[in-house]
Amino acid sequence: MTGTNPVHHRSARPTIKEVASAAGVSTQTVSRVINERPDVSPETRKRVQDIIDELGYQPSALARSLIRQRSYTLGVVTSGLRFIGPSRTLGGITSTADELGYSLLLKEQPRFDANDVTPTFQKLLARHVDGIIWAVPEVGENRSWVDHLPLDLEVPVVYLTMHPSKTVSVVSIDNCKGARLAVAHLLEQGYRHIGHISGPLDWWEARERLAGWKDTLGEAGYKVRDTHWVEGNWGSASGAQAIRTLHDQYPEMDAVFVGNDQMALSVLQFACRTGLRVPEDLGIVGFDNIPEAAFFWPPLTTVNQDQYAVGKMAVEQIIRIIETAWQGEEPTKPETTLLAPALVIRQSSLLPRELGEKEVSLKGD
Numbered sequence: 001m002t003g004t005n006p007v008h009h010r011s012a013r014p015t016i017k018e019v020a021s022a023a024g025v026s027t028q029t030v031s032r033v034i035n036e037r038p039d040v041s042p043e044t045r046k047r048v049q050d051i052i053d054e055l056g057y058q059p060s061a062l063a064r065s066l067i068r069q070r071s072y073t074l075g076v077v078t079s080g081l082r083f084i085g086p087s088r089t090l091g092g093i094t095s096t097a098d099e100l101g102y103s104l105l106l107k108e109q110p111r112f113d114a115n116d117v118t119p120t121f122q123k124l125l126a127r128h129v130d131g132i133i134w135a136v137p138e139v140g141e142n143r144s145w146v147d148h149l150p151l152d153l154e155v156p157v158v159y160l161t162m163h164p165s166k167t168v169s170v171v172s173i174d175n176c177k178g179a180r181l182a183v184a185h186l187l188e189q190g191y192r193h194i195g196h197i198s199g200p201l202d203w204w205e206a207r208e209r210l211a212g213w214k215d216t217l218g219e220a221g222y223k224v225r226d227t228h229w230v231e232g233n234w235g236s237a238s239g240a241q242a243i244r245t246l247h248d249q250y251p252e253m254d255a256v257f258v259g260n261d262q263m264a265l266s267v268l269q270f271a272c273r274t275g276l277r278v279p280e281d282l283g284i285v286g287f288d289n290i291p292e293a294a295f296f297w298p299p300l301t302t303v304n305q306d307q308y309a310v311g312k313m314a315v316e317q318i319i320r321i322i323e324t325a326w327q328g329e330e331p332t333k334p335e336t337t338l339l340a341p342a343l344v345i346r347q348s349s350l351l352p353r354e355l356g357e358k359e360v361s362l363k364g365d
Helices: 016-023 027-034 042-055 061-068 084-099 118-126 175-188 203-218 236-249 261-274 290-295 307-326
Strands: 071-076 104-106 129-135 158-159 167-175 194-198 229-231 257-260 283-288 303-306 336-339 342-344 358-361
Touching: 016 027, 027 042, 071 084, 071 118, 084 307, 104 118, 158 307, 167 175, 167 261, 167 307, 175 194, 175 203, 175 257, 175 283, 175 303, 175 342, 194 203, 194 236, 203 229, 203 261, 229 236, 236 257, 236 261, 236 358, 257 261, 261 283, 261 290, 307 336
Parallel strands: 071 104, 071 129, 129 158, 158 167, 167 336, 194 229, 194 257, 257 283, 283 303
Antiparallel strands: 303 342, 342 358
């Protein structure tokens, strides 16, 4: 009818041509609006966006990638998915990438300490990923190649669970602070001879937890001797051997900070078999807050590290880097993000008058 607004007939799946025709612009202008390019006037942008909303137009992932010369795919390199930490991290990566409109291309390294990374990079770059999240924890020399990567690498990379760096972007849990919180709690409870069972020391996380234990005791005025700690390998069997050794060489020990909950389970078993009362004769704190820790007997005090949040933040960070580059803005400088751990206090480290459960976040040093 003359004098009325035109009716935009909606097809089963509107096309970019239909949007352009209805808005009275070219398909290139529609593409610029979709991709938030700055070279479109506010009036035109609003008119095109109104038509997009009215027609319910949604560009396909393929169309977006062709228009923007991007794949909307992130490469993720991981290892040890049978372990709770890497699997939780991957969960955070997967959920966040999906929420933000990105697909994932997963590559699993055969070993944590694998150092030949060139084939992995080549395969990911051949699939035109927009960025790479290197989610393999730092073990041994498996980060020795990082500083030798070409500065003009085709895509950005964010690394997880490694030492802080000024040259690459890193997201990690602050393991040293977690250990400090555990030891400070034991000191507050009145324990004075606090031993440690570490994880394998080729792992960066294990070294950080060992350092936190040593530093906190030293700052409190206690001498730390080599006989006060034993190295384990994260497994319960190694924890069983470690607590026997530690008990023999440190008979005064009245508490133990254990590098993870799996090994702490063995310490609880040792106490039960030898007649040590927990927490009266031996206070125990673990690390990880695995779901089963609340059902140990007595329930285990442990450091909670939010590995899901590590994965979530890694995706947000790499997409921010990608978007910044696409907008032609100043390149994002490498940054290290250390997420704060928290202590979940349960009966294994509390005297009967203070039994209960609470979570304490670490503040300050």
